Amino acid sequence: MQMALVIDPGKCTGCKQCELACSYVKEGEFNPAKSRIRVFDFHQDARFVPYTCTQCDDAWCQKACPVDAITTNEWGVKEVHDDLCVGCKVCTIACPFGTINFNASTGKVMKCDECGGDPACVKACPTEAIVYMDVEQAGFDKMRAWAAKTDAAAGTATAH
């Protein structure tokens, strides 16, 4: 069973508990600037959108990495290996979703790795705007549709 983060912006209140939980787990401190998930605040449209990596099948970041520092684990999650990452940032421009980012303090890139199957953001979300569920379940298709659209535009339909 492949699990995925499924986000429902309609439930998000913009509290940023997900960013705090993520940065605590990943950086050992509360630091939204280093969170792997970010809540976009569309104040004028009364909308808050948590945004993070969708773990695309054939990941742009992974393909672009010159030193094999991004691998796919058994759950399909793309992981950055800090010991191999040289900080060239090519993945950060290659990812068309902008969900892998450079961390200037470590000189490496960072992205969501779903916390090894127990995502901290999900546990921290007070409104179930972020849930972790089986990819086969409804709702996930919608998320992937966007990724597929991006792939198709580039003429590189993903091989499943």
Next chain:
Amino acid sequence: MNITLKLFASLGTFLPPGAARNAIELDVKNGATIGDVLTQHCVPREICHLILVNGIFAPPAIADSKQLIEGDTLAVWPPVAGG
């Protein structure tokens, strides 16, 4: 006898047709208690948190013994707060 029933916040959905501004005038049997009125309108008692009769607090515990009189206004809220 006639009383006014006001149900606020999420309880508003329990008001019968004809209610306006979260209030409705009702003809209830003489001696009806707060509990009688609420039960009659299927208002879940466990979420009746703040009950005011003519603006004066009525503890939920006395809802079934407190009788209303002609002209009373019964206003009820679920658990809410502000400030």
Next chain:
Amino acid sequence: MHHVILGAGPAGVIAADNLRKHDANANITIIGDEDEPPYSRMAIPYLLAGQIGEEGTYLRQDKGHYKNHGIDVKRVRAGAVDPKNKSITLEDGSDVAYDRLLLATGASAIRPPVEGLDLPGVHNCWTMADARAILERADKGDDVVLMGAGFIGSIILEALVKRGVKLVVVEMEDRMVPRMMDETAGAMLKRWCEDKGVRVLTGTQIKGIAESRDGLDVALSSGKSLPARLVVVAAGVASNIGFLKGSGIDTDAGVKVDGFLRTSAPDVYAAGDVAQARDMSTGEFSVLAIQPVAADHGRIAALNMAGHETPHKGSLNMNVLATIGLVTSSFGAWEGVKGGTSARMCDDNAYRYLRLEFDGDRLAGAQAVGLTDHIGIARGLIQTKLRLGRWKDILMTSPERLAEAYVATSQGIAPV
């Protein structure tokens, strides 16, 4: 089926992996001319900076990767290709027959016609061998002259600064990274470098290099000269197509390919720095010698070679660069498109600059200085040609809201 890949860079290795993925039984051979395991040139600056060892540059970190995947890696230079007989002659005299061939021979550093470039202590910075040579002459306090402040030069610049050398950069054009960024960004980058103690001479040519008592003497077009223990030449690269002369395979600046990365010869494909493929911004066929394009090409070529017809609709030119900590990037038609509109924001004090180029309400190009968060979204917007609608108007005055525009558009949030 025997797939032969000429070139052991990223395009070649990614192609090999994809061929294996899609054709479990094929024979796959990679032929590379350098005496190293397949490695990434992108990683060389980090090797120079001492961040990684040589093994950190290897394209596949698993030691048994090629063997485990049944990929034969040969270290020898190809001499000639004979498409009629589907055969390659190697420089060791042997021949290799192929069913499908991928040309992924990459590019080589240009040596401009300047006297003295053959002297000891003058090196390109392109191969692992170059890197080793540079390491020998670039210690703390050494005088080093860097010729060229293009993309590659600017990446090496950071590594040299980290080594503690006394660095002077000489660029013949009027600004740094002239083919990646505009005057504003180039000037900002120069000022940044000078703030960090690096001399940058733009609009200056190296006229010649001569040996002196202490090392080298670099003569400049200004009439002055610079002492150097090491001169690093980063004057650009050119596709490696010389060996194709007489093969009948069409070449121009690189190997000409069609929308499926096929060359003019049957069963011969090209990918990466050697391929002159479609640039999605211009619609024209040109060489885009960058890592992500090599990766895209490698994958698409492999799919086609394996019989899964996959079009290549075009690659996006893009670059990212860190120069002594200042991150710059550019995407697509960063100089703008005909009839398009442009939004620019510049904060000289903070070393931040963002320029967006639109074609109607679609993003066509972008460049950024000092901005890294969610920057890949620029690629996403350009590549998907997403119509920004009202968000385009917002971006015209607030280009920094690019990521918001993308997320909102993808979520169907239309501003009032």
Next chain:
Amino acid sequence: MGWTGQVMRVNLTEGTCTPEALNMEWAGEYLGQRGLASKYLCEEMDPRIDPLSPDNMMIFATGPLTGTCASTGGRFSVITKGALTGAIACSNSGGYWGAELKFAGWDMIILEGKASSPVYLCIIDDKVELLDASDIWGKSVWDTDAWIKTRHQDPQMHISAIGIAGENGVLYAGIVNDLHRAAGRSGVGAVMGSKNLKAIAVRGTGGVKVDDFLAFMTATTAAKKVLAGNAVTGEGLPTYGTQVLMNIINESGALPTRNNRDVQFEDVHDISAEAMAAPSGKDGKPNLQTNQACFSCTIACGRISKVNEEHYTVQNKPEYWHASGGLEYEAAWALGAAVGVKDLDALTYANFICNEQGIDPISFGSTLAAAMEMYEDGVITDKETGGLALEFGSAQALTTAVELTGKAEGFGKELGMGSKRLCDKYGRPELSMTVKGQEFPAYDPRGIQGMGLGYATANRGGCHLRSYTVASEILGIPEKTDPLVTDGKPGLVKAFQDATAAVDSSGLCIFTTFAWTMEDIAPQIDADLPGDWSVDRLLEVGERIWNLERQFNLQAGFTAKDDTLPKRLLNDAAKTGPAKGLVAGLDKMLPEYYELRGWTKEGVPTSETLSRLAL
């Protein structure tokens, strides 16, 4: 620990920004935010100075929990001598700004002096500089926010700014951060304007650490469960916001109406939470669009609203068609019942203008109510108002007046003085519904007796947030008391005041206390900071803060005579509702309160009290 340990001291006169270490000894005695900054103020500034002079200091202060994952841990306060009151002012705000300041590496920003020309303070991590604000002087908070983000190319900056009200010296101008969260009260925005300081923009990319992460995560997770499980914080507040009070307080006969002439508003329903959630307008969508949380808050009581596009206030102004901060209870009261206006769209628009131009809606509404009463009495005429008919119930008067007030144009200039000065000017001081010069809000003390004592003794002037006994007297939190009696209220008020002072100093939101007791709060602070932080210690800190603030006010010239209420509340009985026939029984409560506080009959802390609190 939850502190970065760094304070930035900005001298606007000299144009210098000098970092210094946080005084940890004081932090141990005053916790943070309200308490700690008040300590700095009292130590460094003569309380007698003119609040609008360069001698006034202003401190933007976070609490030790600000920037952590403790629920609601995102708050900050602005501490200064209030422009409106001349008393110590502490205005507390949510949003995201406070946490961002911590992430930039600063616990507090201390501002001194006055810039010679408009500036804004730009804080990007450890880079702090004063920059020219001449391009944004005269702009609204909203335009300033956008301008700064664009200027620095960073949409993730958070900006705290004054609008034109603060520039124009409106004495109840507030400081608005994140577009619609505000340090609203006591005229802190006027102080900021007097210093030629337009805004403080912050971007922080650093982290906040706590003393004991394991204990902290355990304590905060448990406390969040309490909030989620409590029907008020888990459901009532997020769904209806604070505005749900409108009908409750009206039913209870304590809704100040038309300048406190009445205690019930006949059109209350039209301006209530229920009305905000009901379909309206041509699109059939309600005024309320969604709820919003402040940083780290798991309650999310904030209202995001829209004005109906066809409403007269905005029909030709598409720039107001978007969503923004909607009505909270006090604002809805001030812009509604206080002035007798029932047009929800007009209220929402007026609230937008208050946010956009940095106006405290409570003081504005109350001042307008007093002006309306004087207009009705003929003391103020069309001559003074420039033809604007200041009639109770007039939405047009409300929306025009709020625009004029921000701009300080026409009669708006007079309204900007606040109710006390306005009523004094027109010879009707008894019509000013103020304490120590500050307009008190949406609870009539005749119907909620404890609030009368709370208003009278609040250290920043008339204010509901220093001891929100409404929680007990009306809502039954933590336990129900009778709102119509004075018995027991002095003790209740003191307990609320002390606990609130501690909560206001922690970085948390006072709304958590609808569900949390100090037993829930103490473990979170204890894990956050070094040393032992028990409930008792927190309450002692709260009492210390209260007395420190009192000392400031006494030195500033206030006396027991100022611990009073408008005569209307003391002498004129409520006309309707449960409180019919009652006046505010302040005289029955005040002496007992002084005694409980350990103060003399003159309201001065005894030396015994001071030494007990180590003051």
